[in-house]
Amino acid sequence: MTPRKIVTIIEETLTEGGRPVAPEARVAIVAAVIPNPWAGEGFVDDLTDGIARTASEVGALLAPRVVAALGAPIEAYGKAAIVGVDGEIEHGSGLIHTLQFGDHFRQAANATTLLPAVEKRGTPGITFDIPLKHITDATIRSHHQSVEVRIADAPHADEIVIALAGASRGRPQQRLAPLSSEQ
Template identity: 40%
Template sequence: MPDTALTSLSAGATDLDQAHLMEELARQVGVRKITVLTEELLRDGQGSLPSSVIRAAAAAIVRNPWAGSPVSNDLAPETERIAPVLAKVLTDRLTAALGGAGEIEAFGKSAVVGLKGEVEHAAALIHTPFFGNLVREFLEGTSILSFSDDRAEPGTSIAVPMWHKEAASTRSHYQTLTLSLSDAPHPDEIVVIAAASTGSRPHPRIGDRTTDRPVTAEILEGILP
């Protein structure tokens, strides 16, 4: 990690001091740009529920430190240096956009690597404890994070799946936030995304594992020719 590591965030520092430190850390690990997408779902304009759901995705465009390297290259040192910084920077953006970790009910993650890299480079930045554990901690969740990863050109649509941050099998909170970055990822970049939602889908009504009746392949009897 950079010399000014995450552990140097002291309890006595002001929020502004910490924000400035995180911006510097992001630059040190190669972040070029941070984008935040926020959308408000007004229950699809139907139903009697008055409250809306706000969803947000925070995306960091970071230089790929492994671009062009052989597949024998050890990914661990750079993962440990970069991933924790991204986890902090992106969750800070999400909590600011959604009113704090306590307002968040669902979360997810994604990474897309440019064409000079391999999918494993994207995976290295989101599929280890150096990212996932910290995102979960900062957003006050207990579930593993749902995810997607890909290798693509700039402008590709990126679908980030989400589910409940404390009960992953809660179907009402299965949802996807899709975004597209016109200038990313460049061939030597990786887009890393954390996403979150303050609630469920607009009108969830497909039940859950607690309400399902037993279903096996026997239901196909009499249906298939």
């Protein structure tokens, strides 16, 4: 698996609602544009071989890059798989919904929760949102957020964009009561 490109995006929110955000809210996204392991094969009944050849390698490539790009401890995280139009959404899901892929990021972030995800099929330049949740407690509302991503020339029809995102904190200026207050 050789990525065609790796894209790193860093977003820093310094003000929200007309007020300063301190410390700033940082989100880092790292995406790899990779060949679809099942491109040109038609319908594949068993995706196991392609997953074994690709998932762990992509997870190992992306996870440390997100940690380095964020430059702060990760408090919220998420993942995405955007499949080119000649592939199936199941191809992206097969790669990112495995421990072979996700455990690289969980270990790098000292996390225990499942990674929230988005999967879809699209053409180059498609916009997608990566959902983020707290790394150890998915019920912490302040960390439920999403980050928008777009890579101008990806995915090609026979590619998959695999992305990880990490946030240094919850939403800026969050004011929702804890979930426990409604139970």
